[in-house]
Amino acid sequence: GYPGCAEYLDFHKKHFPGGMKYWKVTSPKLDLGKKMLYWPEDVPAKLDENANHYVNLTKNILREYKDKYGRSGIVVAPYDCELFGHWWFEGNWWIARILRWMEDDPEIELTNTRLYLEANPPNKVVSIIEGSWGQASSHWVWMNEWCEWCWRLIYECEAKSEDIIAKYKNSSDPNLIKILKQMARELLLLQSSDWEFLITTWSARDYAENRVALHYENFNRLYDMASKYGSGQNVEEGEWHFLGTIEAVDDIFKAIDLEPFAKK
Template identity: 45%
Template sequence: MTAYGAFTFVLHTHLPYARLAGRWPHGEEWIHEAASETYVPLLTTLYDLKEEGVQFKLTIGITPVLAEQLSDDTVLFNFVEYLDNKIEASKNDVAIYSTATSTTETTLEGARENNEHLGYLASWYQNYYETVKSEFLERFNRDIIGAFRQLQDEGYIDIITCAATHGYLPLLATDSAIRGQIQTGVASYERLFGRRPRGIWLPECAYRPAYVDDEGNIRPGIESFLREQGIGVFFVETHTITGGQPVGIAAGDVIGPYGNIKRRYVIPSAKTPTIPARAATTFKAYYVSETMEGAQAEQHSGVAVIGRNNSTGQQVWSAEWGYPGDFDYREFHKKAGTSGLQYWRVTGDKVDLGHKDYYHPDWAEYKVEQHAEHFSHLVGDLLRAYHKQTGEYGLISSNYDTELFGHWWFEGVAWLGKVLRHLANHPSIDLTSACDFIEQHPPQEVLHLPESSWGAGGNHFTWDNGDTNWMWGPIHECEGRMKKLANQYDDPSEGERTVLSQAAREALLLQSSDWPFLVTTGQAREYAIQRFSEHVERFNRLALSLEEGKPDVGFAVEMWERDKVFPNINYKWFS
């Protein structure tokens, strides 16, 4: 049977730079937690599928700043320590509940049963973390990035890149800063994955076309910077393609940190009018217009764009009816005071945390199979309907933050594996990657994209609002100083090059979209402000030493030892 369409998961894998920048509740432990709940379990699932002979394919974006951290010896050493602590905590809970069970009066059968079940769950968690540790040390040889690289080399996944530190590109004031973010990201990718990237996840799916600035200069559209690096495809939010009101993630009714924004703010309307609805569809890829030629230009840039499919996306993203809200799945927000382990299930719609029922892994496993089968049927139904309506071979790109699976939705990694198994056996659906799809089915139409993101309201509000606007002045000032220094030093001494390189790293780190995001969502407001301010202060000290002709080499070396990121950076990328 000839396939009538293709499907790809697009997983965006990212965490802020947190190496040696605190452990708990904010800092490097974010990486350890995600590695234990998402990255290692995902690798286990994909390698299991490979060994079973399942011919799966998907797109995985790993941001350069996260890939650097997952390759760092210190971070990985601390990860093993984190796993050991989790194993010890679960063992302690086993002992606590075993003692409580043996000393509970036989007349209190309910209490005895509860303690027995909690003891079972503690033992279950002990086995879980011991398995993660074994997989990491033995199966993947302490090399998470290497394990992903091998899957790409063998043709199972397509790894795409991102801007170096997830900088919010549309709001950067200079072309040199945008170019520095992208070129540093590409160089990091080449070093870690042994090839150049074919695709990119724009940070926060944030795009802007070319425009004329206040001084009359034409600022190129984002697609121009991608083309310079040979990048052929990127992704945008649904409404950027179809027009109309923002939906899904941009509408704010989602699980995870993006959902916090709608709960904390009344989101203002976009500064530009709502994008009019149009005939474009997320079932197609399009070439992005050459926006340097004007808003109505028919020329295309050579760079393709794919929109997020909302119908499949909301099955996971939706806070109201997505799979993760099923009553039998593990409750994310309630943790045991003894160990921090999560022993409860969702239980019911809007059930208070104090009234949650205990988690039953076997109940959750049954639901995973049901939901994987439902999703697979949905993909087939959507592609079949599109083909019947248009006669065309369609694409569904189902885009998510990778950390939704395993971390926010504990059972999500198992669900991903089952969906891939179902779809790999579907005779009418081709599993693909985004980059393969573009090469095999080049776009036939050119599309003019509006300025947009997948943030609240579909615009820049999440990163530029009353609580974060103060950050952009220092960011823009640092951009200008970095550009001036890069242009000034054509033949630096070894010491000057050391300081210039570290200044470039600090410029990238302070540009991270994570800092305003964490302020807006309220997740880690004080931590984000502290981290942002530290990187600004470090950059200013390094830049001033160069401007005064007294490069502070000692401080640059000290900061390099602390950060250990982007070792092959070239400060000239910022000129």
């Protein structure tokens, strides 16, 4: 596929010490010692070529479907997001190109599964076997004797967040909403499946266990802060400083919506 094109940055070859990457793929099957230097100037043209191929491939699939069935179809293209920018360094630039070009193409309409299903309600039911990409296609990697304790913490925090967010989500006090939103961010970070995976595989077990403990502690500190502030109690200056610090450190999902976290 496109990440394996000769011009792109090679993921595996790194300079020691430091871990910097200076080499291009050159050839996917080439020995690491024979990789050639990476030249950024060669990349834009290759990105244009690959993006153009992808857009035209999508158009051809849609045309063939319409010719065969007499109605418009949809191309579902799910990807593991870490492909873009991590495994494939130039991937973000590639996906930016295809999205812009598809948006400007009269033959293609960009959408998502929710909008498509609202406009085209399903008329069949498909039963899918439960499974995962983990060992033996099961959930064992994430739920076993080594990381069962993580789930007890997660379930505890989920229950707390449902109650307090349902209680205060419509508050007109911006400070209370700030606390709740950061609490929700800490919950999402606590729920990251990476931690259980790293614990089970021993890839970075200490780090993963520390992150679980950290986000659990942050969540509960914010929960206590929201409980006090929401009920009119005094919140110490140090807690407001903590909120500002943690907002700067764990600043994912700036436009986070509280509604999905509230108990229905």
